Amino acid sequence: MTTPKRRLPVMADVAKEAGVSHQTVSRVLNDHPNVRPDTRARVEEAITRLGYRRNLVARALVTKRSRTLGVVSFDTTLYGPASTIYGIEQAARTAGYFISIVSLKSIDAGSVRDAIDYLAEQGVDGVVVVAPQRSAGRALENLPPGMPAVAVEGTHSADVSVVCIDQIEGARLATRHLLELGHETVWHVSGPADWLETEGRIEGWRAALEEAGRPVPEPLAGDWSPRAGYEAGKSLAAMDGVTAVFAGNDQMALGVLRALSEAGVRVPDQISVVGFDDIPESEFFSPPLTTVRQDFDVVGRHCIEVLLRQIDLGSATYERLVVPPGFVVRSSTSPAR
Amino acid sequence: MTTPKRRLPVMADVAKEAGVSHQTVSRVLNDHPNVRPDTRARVEEAITRLGYRRNLVARALVTKRSRTLGVVSFDTTLYGPASTIYGIEQAARTAGYFISIVSLKSIDAGSVRDAIDYLAEQGVDGVVVVAPQRSAGRALENLPPGMPAVAVEGTHSADVSVVCIDQIEGARLATRHLLELGHETVWHVSGPADWLETEGRIEGWRAALEEAGRPVPEPLAGDWSPRAGYEAGKSLAAMDGVTAVFAGNDQMALGVLRALSEAGVRVPDQISVVGFDDIPESEFFSPPLTTVRQDFDVVGRHCIEVLLRQIDLGSATYERLVVPPGFVVRSSTSPAR
DNA sequence: AGGGGCTATATGACCGAGCACATCTTGCGG
DNA sequence: CCGCAAGATGTGCTCGGTCATATAGCCCCT
Numbered sequence: 001m002t003t004p005k006r007r008l009p010v011m012a013d014v015a016k017e018a019g020v021s022h023q024t025v026s027r028v029l030n031d032h033p034n035v036r037p038d039t040r041a042r043v044e045e046a047i048t049r050l051g052y053r054r055n056l057v058a059r060a061l062v063t064k065r066s067r068t069l070g071v072v073s074f075d076t077t078l079y080g081p082a083s084t085i086y087g088i089e090q091a092a093r094t095a096g097y098f099i100s101i102v103s104l105k106s107i108d109a110g111s112v113r114d115a116i117d118y119l120a121e122q123g124v125d126g127v128v129v130v131a132p133q134r135s136a137g138r139a140l141e142n143l144p145p146g147m148p149a150v151a152v153e154g155t156h157s158a159d160v161s162v163v164c165i166d167q168i169e170g171a172r173l174a175t176r177h178l179l180e181l182g183h184e185t186v187w188h189v190s191g192p193a194d195w196l197e198t199e200g201r202i203e204g205w206r207a208a209l210e211e212a213g214r215p216v217p218e219p220l221a222g223d224w225s226p227r228a229g230y231e232a233g234k235s236l237a238a239m240d241g242v243t244a245v246f247a248g249n250d251q252m253a254l255g256v257l258r259a260l261s262e263a264g265v266r267v268p269d270q271i272s273v274v275g276f277d278d279i280p281e282s283e284f285f286s287p288p289l290t291t292v293r294q295d296f297d298v299v300g301r302h303c304i305e306v307l308l309r310q311i312d313l314g315s316a317t318y319e320r321l322v323v324p325p326g327f328v329v330r331s332s333t334s335p336a337r
Numbered sequence: 338m339t340t341p342k343r344r345l346p347v348m349a350d351v352a353k354e355a356g357v358s359h360q361t362v363s364r365v366l367n368d369h370p371n372v373r374p375d376t377r378a379r380v381e382e383a384i385t386r387l388g389y390r391r392n393l394v395a396r397a398l399v400t401k402r403s404r405t406l407g408v409v410s411f412d413t414t415l416y417g418p419a420s421t422i423y424g425i426e427q428a429a430r431t432a433g434y435f436i437s438i439v440s441l442k443s444i445d446a447g448s449v450r451d452a453i454d455y456l457a458e459q460g461v462d463g464v465v466v467v468a469p470q471r472s473a474g475r476a477l478e479n480l481p482p483g484m485p486a487v488a489v490e491g492t493h494s495a496d497v498s499v500v501c502i503d504q505i506e507g508a509r510l511a512t513r514h515l516l517e518l519g520h521e522t523v524w525h526v527s528g529p530a531d532w533l534e535t536e537g538r539i540e541g542w543r544a545a546l547e548e549a550g551r552p553v554p555e556p557l558a559g560d561w562s563p564r565a566g567y568e569a570g571k572s573l574a575a576m577d578g579v580t581a582v583f584a585g586n587d588q589m590a591l592g593v594l595r596a597l598s599e600a601g602v603r604v605p606d607q608i609s610v611v612g613f614d615d616i617p618e619s620e621f622f623s624p625p626l627t628t629v630r631q632d633f634d635v636v637g638r639h640c641i642e643v644l645l646r647q648i649d650l651g652s653a654t655y656e657r658l659v660v661p662p663g664f665v666v667r668s669s670t671s672p673a674r
Numbered sequence: 675a676g677g678g679g680c681t682a683t684a685t686g687a688c689c690g691a692g693c694a695c696a697t698c699t700t701g702c703g704g
Numbered sequence: 705c706c707g708c709a710a711g712a713t714g715t716g717c718t719c720g721g722t723c724a725t726a727t728a729g730c731c732c733c734t
Contacts, residue, residue: 057460058720082419226621258621284563284595286623395690
């Protein structure tokens, strides 16, 4: 009944209601110290009475800070990006920032550029790019001027901060585990070319093999999908002497397991399999999957920390934050017979 | 070298550069018809020369339209919400809208309210709420005035538009499939209480059973997680006469499969299992899972369509859009022996 | 009592666009 | 060659906040 007009109340309305100036209302809203307690109370009461909310758009216009962070990501449907973004969102909101998401389907440098430009136009205070392809990384090399940015799993070279999980170490963990179980060597089903994760995992796997003086078989190329793992698994089942397989991620490991099971190969008795990611399902695969654990949540949180630091300092100091991977042993690996 | 100041170019700069007024620049930017071609060209050239981008924040302030849509969702890590949001994002971006996401960990009406308020403050033009719990639905019953909203899987009663997949029909499909294979009855591992999907799936399952005049066993309560399915599967394996199980989602089905396998029960020979969702992994479960297919992508797209319609019309006409589920038969079901 | 140094509050400009309206062109019919 | 309507462009205000600065009130000290 106290709404003669449809229009939402603005600061001036609150000011009038409380018998002060709009500036005082602003002070109350921004927790300025120099406001007498009773004035503050009066203003606060007026605010709730009118149901006033401050207009963040107007605020952003003058402060030139939107308190919104952009996230550009490749296929947010995948477990990794989805979890990372979840971590980002939680951390950002706690810090009082909004998250604006652009999710890409194709991943050339051009579309990443476009996405960043798009977000820049909207006035985001910074961007985190979750697009761990080599080509996507290139888009970060000439950002809009003055735009703070952090990349997840980015290249080492670019002029941006990077937060990543140690892929090489993860792959080494997986490979060593299999080697220590007595396997002569380890086959690898890799992710798609151009992905930094793919490269890192191949590198770590190869390194572990070479350190142990073992032969390095040709990796089987996949694309992260269970289907690709399935195809690779069929090839592996048909080959001689395969006793241990390191799949580039858990979904491909699932496909491998399926193919081996269809081929009548028992896991882990005849072939041991390890994955990468530790998705929630992998504990219940048949058999439960031994895998490298990635803590996407902390990656997300670190991204926000790094980004906010960059925004607040205004300076261009590029950090590189490496999160160590974990390793969880379940039932898909066993000693070589 | 043409940057005497750090400040980004604004409309006035472009205007000066092109020798016109800021209003003409605005016209060019907004594709107004009444601009002479050569003027337009001159302005466009000035824009690229200066690298001008329009400030959407300022634009939003005066137009009172931010071209941003809010999404509040429960646990964006789950496949369903993640896929829905993906669809939403794609559709929104094509329509020229940004997406601002708030992802909730706990899901009471209060936190949904808070999230919506938070987004309202930011000035979103509308919200889609992906929080299919009964309690979350209640938060939609008194939205900020004039805020267009659409709920995914929302309650029927509330004064909001709803886009949903026909859960009852999906469950019925699953149950009938098992009945038609000759199973006497079908056990059900349900989702967590309070979820609308849980209720719908129980309802459809029960209806199919009753229509066929079959006994309706007590459902086993789960929580969508593979672990819950695993526990339920252990119980099921210990029971007599169980030949068919309808799991509330694919992850729980995975847990059931695992438990049965551990108990030495062969699927589908001894027990048939069907899931719900059709996550990308389920085709490669052991055995490949027969399941109800939900097209989250089209749900997301429909959300945006409905929401934009509501925004453009400004009117409060509430729609209810029901997407039919699919059904995909794989190898986890077979005729009763 | 007077003045210095605070604190508390008010005033007006400003951020960068769009909108309404005014003004100046242009084209065309009579 | 004039008049008039439509087309093209410019002017000034507005959106709803914050910032810089001015001003009023207060306490304390000499």
